[in-house]
Amino acid sequence: MKSKLIIAIAAMGLTVLFSSCQKVPQTEIDAATAAIQEVKDAGADLYVPEAYQALVDSMKSANEKVEVAKAKWFPSYTKAKATLATVSQMAVDTKAKSEARKVELKAETTTMIGEVKALVEENKALIAKAPRGKEGREALEAIKADLAVAETTVTEVEGLLANGDLLGSNSKIKAAKEKATSIKTELEEAIAKKGGKK
Amino acid sequence: MVLNKKKIKWIVVILSSVVFLIITVCVVIVSQKDLPNNDLKLAREALSDAKEAEADVYSESKYKQSVQIYDTAMLNWSRENDRFILVRDYSRVIGLAKKSKTIADESKDESIAKADDLSKNVDAAFVSMEKKIELYNNLFKNLPIPRSVFDAHNKSKMFFSESKIAQGNGKLKDAEILFKKAEIYANHANAAGAKMLRDYFNDYPRWKNLANDAISASRGGNKVILVDKVAHILYVYQSGKAIRSYDVEFGPNWMAHKEVAGDRATPEGNYHITSKKDGGSTGYHKAMMLDYPNAEDRAHFAQMKRQGLISRRAGIGNLIEIHGNGGRGFDWTSGCIGMRDRDIDDLFRVVGSGTRVTIVGSIESLSVITKGVDF
Numbered sequence: 001m002k003s004k005l006i007i008a009i010a011a012m013g014l015t016v017l018f019s020s021c022q023k024v025p026q027t028e029i030d031a032a033t034a035a036i037q038e039v040k041d042a043g044a045d046l047y048v049p050e051a052y053q054a055l056v057d058s059m060k061s062a063n064e065k066v067e068v069a070k071a072k073w074f075p076s077y078t079k080a081k082a083t084l085a086t087v088s089q090m091a092v093d094t095k096a097k098s099e100a101r102k103v104e105l106k107a108e109t110t111t112m113i114g115e116v117k118a119l120v121e122e123n124k125a126l127i128a129k130a131p132r133g134k135e136g137r138e139a140l141e142a143i144k145a146d147l148a149v150a151e152t153t154v155t156e157v158e159g160l161l162a163n164g165d166l167l168g169s170n171s172k173i174k175a176a177k178e179k180a181t182s183i184k185t186e187l188e189e190a191i192a193k194k195g196g197k198k
Numbered sequence: 199m200v201l202n203k204k205k206i207k208w209i210v211v212i213l214s215s216v217v218f219l220i221i222t223v224c225v226v227i228v229s230q231k232d233l234p235n236n237d238l239k240l241a242r243e244a245l246s247d248a249k250e251a252e253a254d255v256y257s258e259s260k261y262k263q264s265v266q267i268y269d270t271a272m273l274n275w276s277r278e279n280d281r282f283i284l285v286r287d288y289s290r291v292i293g294l295a296k297k298s299k300t301i302a303d304e305s306k307d308e309s310i311a312k313a314d315d316l317s318k319n320v321d322a323a324f325v326s327m328e329k330k331i332e333l334y335n336n337l338f339k340n341l342p343i344p345r346s347v348f349d350a351h352n353k354s355k356m357f358f359s360e361s362k363i364a365q366g367n368g369k370l371k372d373a374e375i376l377f378k379k380a381e382i383y384a385n386h387a388n389a390a391g392a393k394m395l396r397d398y399f400n401d402y403p404r405w406k407n408l409a410n411d412a413i414s415a416s417r418g419g420n421k422v423i424l425v426d427k428v429a430h431i432l433y434v435y436q437s438g439k440a441i442r443s444y445d446v447e448f449g450p451n452w453m454a455h456k457e458v459a460g461d462r463a464t465p466e467g468n469y470h471i472t473s474k475k476d477g478g479s480t481g482y483h484k485a486m487m488l489d490y491p492n493a494e495d496r497a498h499f500a501q502m503k504r505q506g507l508i509s510r511r512a513g514i515g516n517l518i519e520i521h522g523n524g525g526r527g528f529d530w531t532s533g534c535i536g537m538r539d540r541d542i543d544d545l546f547r548v549v550g551s552g553t554r555v556t557i558v559g560s561i562e563s564l565s566v567i568t569k570g571v572d573f
Contacts, residue, residue: 053249060242063272068235070279071286073225130527140527141339149352175359 024066025077028084032059035091044098046167047105051094058087105166112173113154113161119180120151126187143183150180224284234275234288237295241268244302253302253309255371256316260305267298316370323377324365327358330384337568338391340430341398342453342529347390354383395568398453398559401466405558408468412556413438421549423471423520425535427452427464428560428567432520432535434548442548446520447536448529453559456490456533457499458508459515464533465490469518469555474546483522483539484546488555490518520545520555 036059044052065080124147130140153176160169245264248254253261271294278286334351357380364373409424416422416435424433424440427448434442449462456465469488476484491499491514499514515533522543524536535557537545560567 053246057242057246060268060272061239064235064238064242067272067275067279068233070276071233071235073283144528145339145348145352146355148348149356152349152352153356171360171363172356175356175363178363179356179359 022069022075022077024070024075025081025084028081028088029063029066032062032084032087032091035088039091039095039098042095042098043102044094047098047101048094051097055087055090055094058083058090062087102166105170106161109157109161109166109170109173112170112177113157116150116154116173116176116180119177119184120147120154123147123180123183123187126184126191130187130190143186146179146183150176150183153179232288232292234271234291234295237292237299238268238271238275241271241295241298241302244299244306248302248306248309251306251309252313253305256309256312257305260301260308264298264301264305267294267301271295271298313370316374317365320361320365320370320373320377323374323381324358324362327354327377327380327384330381330388331355331358333571334384334388334391337395337571338388341391341394342451343387343391343394347387350383350390351387354380354387356380357383394453395564399564401559402563405466405560406563408466408556408558409561412468412554415554421553423549423553423555424561425555425557426561427466427557429562432537432545434545442544444537444541444545445525447524447526447531449531449533450529451533452529456495456515456518457502459513460532461515462531462533464531464535464557465495465518466557466559467492467494469557471520471549471551471553471555474551475519476546480519480521481523482519482534482536484542485519485521486546486549486551488518488520490516 036055039052039055044055062080062083065083066077069075069077069080123143127140127143127147130143153172157169157173157176160172241264245261245268248257248261248264271291274294275288275291278288278291331354338347338351357376361373361376361380364370364376412422412424413435417438419437421441422435424435425431425446426433430446430448432444432446433440448464451462452464454461454463456463469490469492471486472489473487474484475487479485495514499508502508503510503512518534520535520537520542521531522537522539522541524531524541525538526536530536
């Protein structure tokens with residue numbers, strides 16, 4: 001009777017022992033890795049670089065936790081699984097942030113294209129009113145050249161936007177807007193001075 | 199039977215003790231081993247810091263090396279963990295993790311230093327670029343430059359603006375790339391402008407003679423008109439002194455000497471006012487007709503035709519005038535000399551038919567025009 005009891009206890013002990021030896025959460029690792037790749041493919045490393053880097057760091061941390069668990073006599077991947085679940089969720093959030101940033105950039109660039117076009121037209125009208133004379137002539141030539149730059153850039157930006165280069169088009173249109181705005185200020189100041197002389 | 203039971207009991211006790219002893223020894227052995235998790239965590243954090251300092255941009259090689267070593271360490275850790283627990287050896291993994299951290303730290307420091315240097319270089323490059331744009335604006339902007347040169351200058355200005363924006367956003371590497379593009383276009387535009395100006399001034403000795411001769415001709419009290427194309431100024435000389443000066447405009451191809459009809463160039467040489475027009479006889483407020491083409495122009499035209507340098511059907515052109523409707527701020531005429539209406543009103547009073555009109559590229563030498571600027 002006693003020997004039967006001992007065998008039963010030993011069997012229970014072995015069951016507990018083997019049940020605590022979990023397998024590496026490969027499915028979760030693969031899912032998180034694929035999610036990160038998907039996020040990268042969506043351009044998150046370009047559009048939301050900080051969030052993307054945090055995601056990559058979290059994945060590294062999860063991989064370390066897997067190995068920490070693997071190094072033990074009786075591996076338990078509970079912590080690693082929790083981190084991997086967080087990584088997967090972060091990937092979803094990062095992708096959403098990236099998509100939102102892309103929409104935001106596209107809208108911002110489109111709005112600025114309209115603004116620059118309007119500024120170019122305003123400037124053309126102001127050039128007609130601007131004072132001439134020798135200095136005026138030289139200044140107007142410079143202004144016209146600058147305005148041509150802004151105008152050409154708008155066309156370039158439209159092409160870049162159509163090709164999906166959101167960052168390049170955004171930075172170019174910002175430069176064009178800055179230029180067109182400075183031209184407007186210059187022309188308005190020249191016209192105001194001319195008015196003052198009268 | 200009793201003995202058997204007792205014997206089994208002892209065997210179980212002894213076996214249990216042996217197993218317990220083995221497990222205890224194994225646990226002791228394993229716990230004595232250093233695990234690499236802390237070193238790898240430190241390496242990962244160092245990599246993260248380096249990335250934040252843009253080491254992947256400014257210290258790319260070291261940063262990549264550090265990442266590679268970290269990845270190798272992780273791979274080795276995983277391989278060691280796949281081995282039997284008692285024979286695992288993490289020393290190589292720990293060594294790799296430490297090396298990764300050291301290189302990541304170095305790449306961070308290198309990145310900060312390089313970014314600092316780059317920032318200074320970009321600042322210096324911006325100053326140099328401003329000078330190039332200023333040179334173009336001062337010397338070449340008003341020349342009838344080809345469209346491609348004008349476009350190159352515009353592109354350079356745009357890339358320069360983008361470069362400044364990138365610098366403002368702390369993206370120095372991007373600023374440097376954009377600046378280099380700007381510099382290529384600026385150099386191209388300035389080189390083309392410089393060549394055009396130098397080639398044009400090859401005729402300076404002839405212009406100088408023409409101008410000196412015109413001024414000498416005014417010494418007897420006659421009024422002489424002297425037109426400086428580069429300066430865009432029409433002078434009236436009398437007794438060797440300029441008694442009037444007016445801003446003027448030409449045709450878009452003003453830098454060339456007029457050779458054929460429709461080239462929109464303004465002739466260079468000695469001419470005379472043949473008639474004065476006002477009221478309904480001109481569409482330009484007031485006008486003074488010149489005797490273009492003169493004998494020299496006709497001879498030159500005939501020679502060009504003989505040499506096949508111009509079309510056999512080309513005409514020499516005529517109706518070159520000094521007229522009003524100017525002051526537009528750009529070179530717009532078909533080769534005539536355009537003036538503001540109030541200026542031609544004044545000139546009309548000052549000069550009469552028969553007045554000599556000398557048109558030259560420039561009265562001043564190239565070094566005076568460029569104010570000694572090296573280009």
